[in-house]
Amino acid sequence: MVEPDQPSTARMIDFWLGGEHHFPVDVAAARAFEQAYGPCVPIFRELRAFLGRAVRAIAARGVDGFLVFGAGVPTVGNVHEIAPEATVLYTEVDPVTIRLGQRILAGSDRAGYAYGDATDIGTIDPAQLHRFVPGWGRRPVGVVFLGLAAFLDDETLTRTLDELYTAAAPGSCLAVDFDTEELAGNPEALAMMGPAFRMRSPAAFRPLLGRWTPTEDGVVAVTHWRSEVTPPAVPDAFHGGVAVRGDD
Template sequence: MDDAAQPSTARMIDFWLGGEHHLPVDVAAARAFEGAYGPCAPLFRDLRAFLGRAVRAISAAGVDAFLVFGAGVPTRGNVHEAAPEATVLYTDVDPVTVGIGQRILAGSDRAGYGFGDATDLTTIDPALLHRFVPGWGSRPVGVVFLGLAAFLDDATLRRTLDDLYAATAPGSLLAVDFDSEELAAYPQALAMMGPTFRMRPPKAFGPLLGRWTPTPEGIVPVTRWRPDGPPADLPDAFHGGLAVRHAD
């Protein structure tokens, strides 16, 4: 089946962010979802703002290389734009989105894009990893893990985050988010998310991090994680934060 004939969450988000790298099938799916839930652009703009704040906090800690999972379209304030001095490797499992990302980043010497499944680190091209995340495993890096936890069961999520902990050097930082139970009140919208989508209560978020240690803010609604000003008045659909990889 042609992947371009299927809507992609990443490209739907690009549409909601006001981007240009999406297809008609993505716009149709985004509008159908909004018909069941309501406007989504403010939520995803707020989530993207959280990404920017988290990336800048990681950079301020002295980290200058990032590995991004479920990266989506690398524009509209994505990692290499929030940390312009860093090197970044974006990864995704959707080949159409990977192709879009490679076209956007063609010729960049600081950011690249390749296939990568967060649940299996061996799927990442080692050449890309060592080019754009130099010192992987031996020096601190930033790992961006946004939009993925909701599509992994608890056991897979714990294993995946533990594998990342084991693969990274002490001092590495993880940016992560979780979906709350917000969609429970919108059964039609929830049904559109598919059978693998998992909402979780906030009390479940911390234990899923395993050996990763949250920064003092904890895992909180993204509007209230180190806001640049008064938090936006939005539903608490996404919770997120940073977590640290300490020495064993």
């Protein structure tokens, strides 16, 4: 695989998680961000732990097919490792990460990786969708939507989540997270996130879900969502939850 000359957030996160699928350019970018905002490793490890709890909770409802948007690198406790009996389609828009994901999953018959723009589900290859999420539109599935809300304005985000609600079958579940205003006090790190990055106050999170109904756990700090241990003392950078599609 040709080494990229631009860093990728997905591969930076792989580095912070202790993975093996990143390049020197990603490590350099991750180190630079850590200089501006230090606690990246514990924050992203807690976010990955939240993904694990959310996916297990969705699987416990009988869901055995997952569609993952903004998937990043499919290792270090990603969805198919958390729910090994399920089928999973990972999607991304970054071509380097897609090729990397396809290489990692080349021997799997239960997980695939394809291009997919979260704001336009029609960009996903229907053959891939129906192979790895065979019940899409007909029976409950799990939709994983992590790391994306912060890069969509309110109008685009609400439209996207509503379109996913319409396309998914009743009983489907959405795992979602939102960035808090944690970086507001770190202007250098905030500048590195780029002009599309949107922080939001916790009061804004629930309305953005539209017709999706959160479980009784609500949308809370990811360290607290169904935590099985005393939540660690890490900055409150992400809130998340699982929401369910009703019968309407």
